[in-house]
Amino acid sequence: MPTSDLHAPILDWYDEHQRDLPWRRPEASPWSVLVSELMLQQTPVARVLPVHETWLERWPTPADLAAEPTGEAVRAWGRLGYPRRALRLHAAATAIVAEHGGQVPSGYDDLLALPGVGDYTAAAVASFAFGRRHVVLDTNVRRVLARAVGRSELPGRSLTRAERDAAAALVPDDAATAATWAVAVMELGALVCTATGPRCEACPVAEQCAWRLAGHPAYDGPPRRAQAWDGTDRQCRGRLMAVLRESHAPVHRSALEATWPDEEQRTRCLAGLVADRLVAQVAPDVYALP
DNA sequence: GATGCGTGGCA
């Protein structure tokens, strides 16, 4: 297969076009990398940048965060979305202090055991923060490989064994090169080989891209369900959380009623937030961040 | 394996 021809062009392209991101700088700590990865789960870089900066200033080490109430993490999370990630990051910091002497572990298995850290994040932190050799397979990498190697516009809904094997076969032998390869392919997917409107004219491997050579055939896999929003529990939970984040004093139930007209749904969502530990009930009908 | 989980920007 000519896939080895992908390496040099993509590594060279990354060397020239990579973004200067705080968590990529030489002085960035493993904690900075871990925080960035949690924040970047389903959230664009542009929105992560300011929150990541203030987060690291306030909590430069896992121990600093672990010493705070979880509600402070949820409040500082702001509007990044999926606030349960803030809870998981706090729990990860607590576990790092309790089980790893306050140092972010460097091994994949130890990272994977941390709350909020799955296969992708464990591989990414081990690779980016510690220079380990791993298969780092996120949505960007999956898309780049689906096109360059697999001849399709988009990857399938679920990660297949064949897809993982193909990605593994492309990882350079040398650990340091493998780590650069991982971030380089991700960056290519983020900046050039984008989900919509890919900039093939700027792509370093356009000449050998199977999808392009096939004439850019449109995605023909199973339909991808657009996530509903209006009227969903997610929207309702978001409204409730916004009120609690913005108030530095406990909030009475009556103040929450104004945010959502459907009482049955609002009550159910509030109970769900309490069950999720995103909200604490501090007195009858009074709520606050935990 | 499918589903639920926030938020905002952009074409």
Added chain:
DNA sequence: TTGCCAAGCAT
């Protein structure tokens, strides 16, 4: 305008 998308994880 509105659908689609953004470095996933846990259940």
